[in-house]
Amino acid sequence: MTMVPKNLFTVKTTLCSVKQSSKYASSAIRKHSVWTQDKVIKSPYKSIEIPKYTLYDYVWQNLDKWPERTVSVCAVTGRGYTYEKAFKLSNTFAANLRRKFKVRDGDTVAVMLPNIPDYHVVSLGILEAGGVITTLNPIYTAHEVQRQLLLSDAKIIVTLPETVPTIRESLKMAKLNIPIIVVKTNGEPIPEGTALFNELSEDVHVDKSCLKEVRRGPNDICFLPYSSGTTGLPKGVELSHRNIIANCEQINEPLVRMHNDTTPSHQDVIIGVLPLYHIYAASVLMFHKMSMGAKLVTLTKFTPESYLKTIEKHRTNIVMVAPPIILLMANHPAATAKTFDPIDSICNGAAPLAASDVERLMKKAGRQLDFRQGYGLTETSPVVTISPKGLNRYEATGPPLASTEMRIVDENLKNLGPNERGEILVRGPQVMKGYRDNPQANSEVFTEDGWFRTGDLAVADNDGVVTIADRLKELIKVKGFQVPPAELESLLRDHPAVTDAAVIGVPHQTKGETPKAFVVLRNGQKCTEKELSAFVNEKVAAYKHVEDITFVESVPKSPSGKILRRVLKDQYC
Structure with a gap:
């Protein structure tokens, strides 16, 4: 793992030396308390500077450092792309979106794909064309698809050939007539009346001068995922280029980062089992890790055996997952100490995980792994907290990330203090602009002074270390x-x-x-x-x-x- 600068927080010790305690950088926290007099929790980390880029430019900014490295590869077939190839294909696809499909700045393009290596190319092409990405679960029914297409005002949808019947049924229900682009991953013929992504991205004759017309800035919307809907119908979450870039910079903080620099002798390998249509994987596994030159091994269909074999075969050193997969790794008979051999770090997100579950995981691994727990939401791009290095309180998710403030409040929105349980409120550059065309929902989640109400309950200790309690x-x-x-x-x-x-x-x-x-x-x-x-x-x-x-x-x-x-x-x- 990356070494932590010893002068961070102007203290002599680092988190790596802390065992079974939340007292990370304790002398710094005593000097610079994370709790204000008004009971607002400030981040203990140095504030970030947010590059004034679009997400497209941010992801590709270091392309010249690793053009021949693999950006994505299918765990089963071995089909994949180098960074240079993915860049060229996304560039060509973007030009064709503008030329042949008349995509204009701010137009929404729907992506309904499983985890395949092409996901990166499709997504970055949409961004370069000036479009906004909205993602759909590939197992959605026609009813679910038509609702999101209407709400997002999608102009095009990108999918697999086998999903086209569902798409067409949804378009009929919604009384829409938009183009369908299919990604061909095997030798099967493409459905009649659809356009082929592979041809659009490999078109050597397309005039790319149209891309000079794109005018998108950091504050423009680039990603429009829809919230899970566990507490109501899904809502379009408007995330700007700046929102996602800010979150990428926040998780680069030396004390919380879970990646290594890409060098001539090293490239992180990350297993893509989390769905790329979800904000956790899209932002943390795809956009961020591309900006760092990592390799993503994609699993189109999940089975316990294929997942565990992929970790061993591809020497996956970083595992970012949700609780069900942690439980699988801790309990499945096919998971052995050998399975865990290449793993350096594991991060749990999406839902809380108990310390006892992590202890079973460590027992199965036969050694102490760098385990972290993160907390975030679709509306926060997604990360709000990650447990820092050396914080071996497995149930905790750490203090707020850099440039992030947090409050723990009671039912009257009155601030609570350390070790008191209440709802989390967040304010920071990663918080969404709002729900699309839903002023009522926005009024319910944003306070008058701009704090975002998460709807999650937590406790924060004297050092601002957060433990999620429940929804x-x-x-x-x-x-x-x-x-x-x-x-x-x-x-x-x-x-x-x-x-x-x-x-x-x-x-x-x-x-x-x-x-x-x-x-x-x-x-x-x-x-x-x-x-x-x-x-x-x-x-x-x-x-x-x-x-x-x-x-x-x-x-x-x-x-x-x-x-x-x-x-x-x-x-x-």
């Missing part, structure tokens, strides 16, 4: 007491017979609500509802007791790893 709207209220599902889920997973668990609140005649658990047992393990209840209930206060347990084959989760509690409620309640 505000997912709290279970038992006789007026607040019960966080994540706490009970962590305890359930601690049982040796349990591999996964989810908890929701269900109506109760006398309590108002009561916790209901859904549990997945390990293969070959047996356990009764009574045994599990006793195991959990002896560890928590009476109002948190779990008496209602249903055994299920799997816990429904979003592609980013969040438990879909509403799905459980719909199916079982």
Whole structure:
């Protein structure tokens, strides 16, 4: 890993020397407290300078340092691109978007692709053409697709040949007639009436002078993902070039960075298992790692065996995942110490992970890995905090990133102090411009003085180190007491017979609500509802007791790893 400058924070010791404590750079924090008198948490890191680039220019700014390095490669077929090739193809694709499809500055282009090496080329081409990227889950139904196409006002959609029937059905539903561009990844013929991305990106005759007409600046929107919708219908999140570049610079901070410099003798290898249509992977795995010259190994279809084999085969040294994959790595019989051999660092994001789950991961690895936990949202580009190097409190996510402020507030938005639990409010350059065409939603999440309400509950200690408690709207209220599902889920997973668990609140005649658990047992393990209840209930206060347990084959989760509690409620309640 990269060495940490010893003069950072003007102290003599670094985070790497800290063990089992949040007292990183403690002398600096005493000198420069992260808590203000008004109970606002300031970042302990040096403020960033945000380059006045577009995201396209930012990603390619160091192209001359690693033109022959691989930018992306398919884990199964080995098909991929060098940085130089990807740059040329994206450049040509951009010119054709302007010439043949009349894309103009600010036009939205929809991308509905799985994780394939071409994702980088498609995305950067859209940006260079002056367009805005909106991403869709490739397993969306026609109903889901048509809604996003209408909301985003997409002018074109890029997809795979096999998805075209769904696209066409969605266009019929939406009464739209927009071009469909398909990415050909095998020898199958392309659907009639579609354009071929491979030809558009390899067109040696296209006149590229049209790209000089593009006028896009740092404050213009470049990325329009749609929020997960776990608390309502998906909303278009307007992220500017500056938002995403700022976040890239923030995670370059020496104490939190999880990448190494690309040199003649080294290139980081990152496994692309997180969906690139999600902000976590798009920003942190694709845009940021491209700017650093890393290689992304893409997995189009996930299976536990293919994922674990890819880590070994491609010598993946950085793993960025969500809780379900951490649990898989800690519990799957095919995961051995050999699997973990090439790994230097693992980062969990998208949803909280209990320390006990991380300890099981370390036990499976047979050694101490550099494990981090991050916190963020689609609306924050996405990273707000990452646990810094040497902070071995696995459940913690660290203090706010550079140039980021945070508040922990009560239900009246009154600031709380250290070790008090409340909702997180954030202010920083990575916070979105707002939800597209949704003033009501914007008024609900932004305070009058510009703070973004995350809807997440957390506790911050004296050093500003944050531990996520739960989603505000997912709290279970038992006789007026607040019960966080994540706490009970962590305890359930601690049982040796349990591999996964989810908890929701269900109506109760006398309590108002009561916790209901859904549990997945390990293969070959047996356990009764009574045994599990006793195991959990002896560890928590009476109002948190779990008496209602249903055994299920799997816990429904979003592609980013969040438990879909509403799905459980719909199916079982």
